[in-house]
Amino acid sequence: MSGTNYVLEEREGDVVLLTLNAPERRNAISTFADCDAVVDACGRVNRDRTVRCVILTGAGSAFCSGGDLKAMRDKRGIMEGSHADLRENYRRGVQRMAQALYDCDAPTIAAVNGPAIGLGLDVANMCDIRIASEKASFAESFIKVGIVPGDGGAWLLPRVVGMSMALEMSFTGEALDAQAALAARLVSRVVPEGELLPAARDLARRIAANPPDALRMTKRLLREGQYMRFSSLLELSAAYQALAHSTDDHKEAVNAMLEKRRPTFTGR
Template identity: 75%
Template sequence: MTDYVKYEQDGPIVTLTLNAPEKRNAISTFQDCDDVVAAVHRVNRDRSVRCVILTGAGTAFCAGGDLKAMRDRKGILEGSHADVRENYRRGVQAMANALYDCDAPTIAAVNGPAIGLGLDVACMCDMRIASDKAAFAESFVKVGIVPGDGGAWLLPRVVGMSVAAEMSFTGDLLSPQEAKDVRLVSKVVPHEELMAAALALAGRIAANPPEMVRMTKKLLREGQHTRLSTLLEMSAAFQALAHTTEDHREAVNAMLEKRKPTFTGR
């Protein structure tokens, strides 16, 4: 990884910071995308990680694509129509697949504007909380393009089709409270309290059996696009595994003994 993604771990919680404040954390190069993918792969390989917080350095969460790169057709936008199509697959779409499929639960701590691709990056996470200095826009139409990163799939699943269509067709900017009203974010907090709130939420998640949380995430993801009968089969298989774990026995015993459980991931 380069410095675009800052990887910090404190116990079971990893904080990933998009670390290019000079360009408002815009994503414009293959390396930017590769760094996000690499960070997620690192999380997936480390079973000690129980929750991930994604945030931005400086005043923005992520300003989306780089307008100067768009104007000059640099980075991902270089080449013919066929080249650009393949570049999207290799770049922002590979990033979208990796972040959406991260094994550990993910929280977007939206510290400032999340615009276009930046909004969709937030929607790739499982949960979103916002600073009162945040702003949100599905603004691709404002620069004469379409959501090339999966936003047309992601956003309706977060806010519903009607709100997603309004946001996508107008490109209008939403305030933090408006984002909360349409359930784009679950919580709005004062800017200086954002990371504390994200860490508190991550801590509540990390206190639970880690493999059960990861399996629950897989079920939630699968449940968005599969039949109930298929999900029930998958749930039965996961449940059979869960009942054989040490963490399950520890959870039951702790409840019966009225004490705090200690989970090991086994």
Template identity: 80%
Template sequence: MTDYVTYEQDGPIVTLTLNAPEKRNAISTFDDCDDVVAAVHRINRDRSVRAVILTGAGTAFCAGGDLKAMRDRKGILEGSHADVRENYRRGVQAMANALYDCDAPTIAAVNGPAIGLGLDVACMCDIRIASEKASFAESFVKVGIVPGDGGAWLLPRVVGMSVAAEMSFTGDLLSPQEAKEVRLVSRVVPHEELMAAAGALAARIAANPPEMVRMTKKLLREGQHTRLSTLLEMSAAFQALAHTTEDHKEAVNAMLEKRKPTFTGR
């Protein structure tokens, strides 16, 4: 373990910060990936967490892979073809699976460039909001590689196949406003307001019954690749559970009594 990811909790909201500003938060080692995985596992074990914000330290969100490590074939890129393939599975892809499957809702607060792997890390989150200083590129072709982190699966589900293909085949850089136009991000805010905006959104999410929010996230994820009939069965099972919870009773009673509800996660 290293300190690539800092973990800060304020009530029900956790902020994860990619904390290697000297390399623009690039990801190049197993430790970098392991830190993200460990942070997500910690969140999944802590049912008090109701929302997660992911951002970057310094001027970048995440510059993607480390170009010096690519040049020198270090870290995840060290070894034979077979070694590198397995290294991707153990490192970057393990991180992708963990972050995408995080139980709690995740918000990427994109404070600066999100390039290559960095863009895909943002796409692993449920929601993306951008600072006016952000930029975005699916730039793997620019350095002679392919999206090895699941980007070819993630990006089309965020922006659609045509835009994803254009971004992936050209590697072109998108401004924050262009990212909003193609629905890569939900909104663009002044740079100095980014974390406040992310925090306010996280608080609105955290105000709802936490287990229902988590189950809703699972349904949204499952709905991206399953048949309607399968999703309906899963929804019926989740709904049956929801109707027996104390939070459901509290929500209904609060509405009928015209008061603010208090949710406990039970």
């Protein structure tokens, strides 16, 4: 296991497990160092084309409790300074982290082991897929402390649960339990507490069994498709398809299917 104090990094084959590691503060994010740790981990994944899937989870009983309320009260870390300072701090800190995690090239799974509150919910929504423990809960709770989503949550949440539910969650700040989150399509499945990481690893392995370049291009197409015109997406799809057809992994996939055997992908 490697990584910084805030993000522990563990690799198992083609899958990387990232663990937010500040259980004493329920994995709250309060410093530029916390944000930099996530940015750096995403950078390592993007530079390593052998990584085929990433799992993000939290140490201890929480996934991520959001911003550090004590740091907010005491005006420390990201919360320090004037109005102008705070604006720049958000850009340098949580927004830079949000962009890095959302833009991570490899498919990402949030294994939500406990409360995902405020920024913590938005961190989960920065991932491609969310699965939850029965102990998980979810709240877009910025309104409860008199602030707004400063990390991109106002863009992310409606794309995950739809505008009506996003507005209800944002206006009330109230939490959803795991089953309510499943009904709202905030998560794709709920599993017993002790089965969360095994379920996440199983899903990651099934994703990682596919050609890595095609995985990354598929993710990018789906992400770009959220805001591109259809005609523009078709152009991008044609370009990516031409690239995919030229890979050794495409040839291997076709041959393996015709020969009724398991393929071996090399990322070439």
